[in-house]
Amino acid sequence: MNQDTICAIATAQGGAIGTIRVSGPEAISITSRIFKPARESKSLSEQKPYTLTFGRIYDEEEIIDEVLVSLFRAPHSYTGEDSTEIACHGSSYILQQVMQLLIKHGCRMAQPGEYTQRAFLNGKMDLSQAEAVADLIASTSAATHRLAISQMRGGFSKELTELRNKLLNFTSMIELELDFSEEDVEFADRSALRKLADEIERVISRLVHSFSIGNAIKNGVPVAIIGETNAGKSTLLNVLLNEDKAIVSDIHGTTRDVIEDTINLGGITFRFIDTAGIRETDDTIESLGIERTFQKLDQAEIVLWMIDASEASSQVSQLAGKILPRCVGKHLIAVFNKSDLIETSQCQSIEHLFAQEFPQEHTDLIFISAKQKVQTDELEQKLISAAHLPTVTQNDIIVTNVRHYEALTKALEAIHRVQSGLDSHISGDFLSQDIRECIFFISDIAGEVTNDMVLQNIFEHFCIGK
Structure with a gap:
């Protein structure tokens, strides 16, 4: 999929300026085929990244519009690919003409959410941050805006990463014991593990319980x-x-x-x-x-x-x-x-x-x-x-996404089984299985284990151009 170069109108109709986004391996070369700088200067493909170039869009000899082209080179762009953004006058006719020219020269029309999906697939953001982009666009109040910004900045992801790392350390100690089971060696202090499980359970519980507030907001x-x-x-x-x-x-x-x-x-x-x-x-x-x-x-x-x-x-x-x-x-x-x-x-x-x-x-x-x-x-x-809704800041970690809530609920059930297992002194292999389940559901939120069907369902609800 990422071998295609895609294009889409990224701004709403009715404004004075309309922007078309182009992303993919041929984004710069395709844009160069329809764009000529106004002055005798370097061609677009020779320009440095993060530059604006004023010029005209041509359909053969006919001038379509005077535009500004922004240039981004991989991996330092929103999608992690070579990208251009063409700022035209806001006429729907002009925008459609430019789109047709781009498609004629090798682009294809982007699918809903494809830019953000490429950003996720190229490691520019994890899945929870990608979903926050849609929430930011849909925000209708100061509270929803702050929560989306917090999640997009990675506050939620950081907390999940810390949980995952603690769980990985947890299970590595258990599984090390299993490797030396015949020698009857104990690497993991069960009381320390119980304390760690309690700490993880408190964090996951807090996140799960925050969903009632997040959903209301x-x-x-x-x-x-x-x-x-x-x-x-x-x-x-x-x-x-x-x-x-x-x-x-x-x-x-x-x-x-x-x-x-x-x-x-x-x-x-x-x-x-x-x-x-x-x-x-x-x-x-x-x-x-x-x-x-x-x-x-x-x-x-x-x-x-x-x-x-x-x-x-x-x-x-x-x-x-x-x-x-x-x-x-x-x-x-x-x-x-x-x-x-x-x-x-x-x-x-x-x-x-x-x-x-x-x-x-x-x-x-x-x-x-x-x-x-x-x-x-x-x-x-x-x-x-x-x-009774609290005042929300951009530093608050509050769950607003149903998919995240369901994954955290299953992670909480898994860590409860770990706590019960430690109390009843069950064998390490059963403990390890429950810990790995907890890790799986936490990783699912960030998109580390998510399948293609889930990704398609998430991104198809984005607007085209994002």
């Missing part, structure tokens, strides 16, 4: 909006998103499926999930929607229970038994909507009912009018407080 804190029909769930979603995302109607059962969208509040991304209203119904489609409501409730970290304040007593008594048992360990906010339609004395009665019926820990209450946008700003502040 990357994909948004899941917030389920639940309640009876016509409680105002869809109206609230539209207010929070500041757009008409969900259909609002006085007809019961309007929302029959789950509607999701994200918004950034106070630097935290929330993933709001508007669900079908909970009620008894003979409508098959609506019943499926209500079933999905409870599925999304189980997945949420924060639950907004929308209650029509004018019918608070009946709605709380009817749904408390279905909702509260599913909210254990979650932050529940009881949102009494349509508060503009009730008296202050009724609000006080509802607060008294709330204090009696609801557990105090991780539970909150607020009166709003979604339609009139009363107290909705205060609700947003309650959501930010309920998220």
Whole structure:
């Protein structure tokens, strides 16, 4: 694959400047065939690396554009190959013309993520750093940006390398004993090995447990909006998103499926999930929607229970038994909507009912009018407080990738078996097998043992040009 020279447009449409990237063994020579420096100077192939050359792109005698060409020579480039970057004017016509010329002279169109894949294959970065490139491009908040930068700089990789080296030292001592088993020689101090296993277990556990925070930062804190029909769930979603995302109607059962969208509040991304209203119904489609409501409730970290304040007593008594048992360990906010339609004395009665019926820990209450946008700003502040996400810096090591989380979980299971084996004094060959499994899963994150199918799955989700 790396014998091909590839090209792709690397910038989004609509800008004043468009950049085309060329990488591969013939990148410089192919670019030279369509590019002429503006002044009487050295040809592109004779230029030093890290230089910019102004000139024109030609299709035979016809001038296509005036451009700047950046030159990089292997191995000191993003991909580790000879590379050029052609900065054209941003016209889509010009960019396509230049692309066609490059392909005509020997390039082929790059596949999604192929530049970063070549960087990985050429040893410019490990697999976790390559995946961080995609996360950096997709970052939508300061926190996701910082985590992606930290991973791309190799903070995560360094921690994994240290773990792997300790494990390798660990297993080498065990396997040395196996080589001298007939002499009954013990090279590995079992108490020292147990201490080392405990240290490794603590590090892996910390990384595994960090995924709940990392996943929330990357994909948004899941917030389920639940309640009876016509409680105002869809109206609230539209207010929070500041757009008409969900259909609002006085007809019961309007929302029959789950509607999701994200918004950034106070630097935290929330993933709001508007669900079908909970009620008894003979409508098959609506019943499926209500079933999905409870599925999304189980997945949420924060639950907004929308209650029509004018019918608070009946709605709380009817749904408390279905909702509260599913909210254990979650932050529940009881949102009494349509508060503009009730008296202050009724609000006080509802607060008294709330204090009696609801557990105090991780539970909150607020009166709003979604339609009139009363107290909705205060609700947003309650959501930010309920998220409990720490401030993230570029030095924090937090797992955000599902593939990494799964590999670390399996590594943790392996190191737990090592700890149990040391406690029960099992033979060294069994210990060595579990240690090697732990090493395998840690190495898989960095791409040292990853197969081609996994690589294809990772890089095909990149954008073209990266």
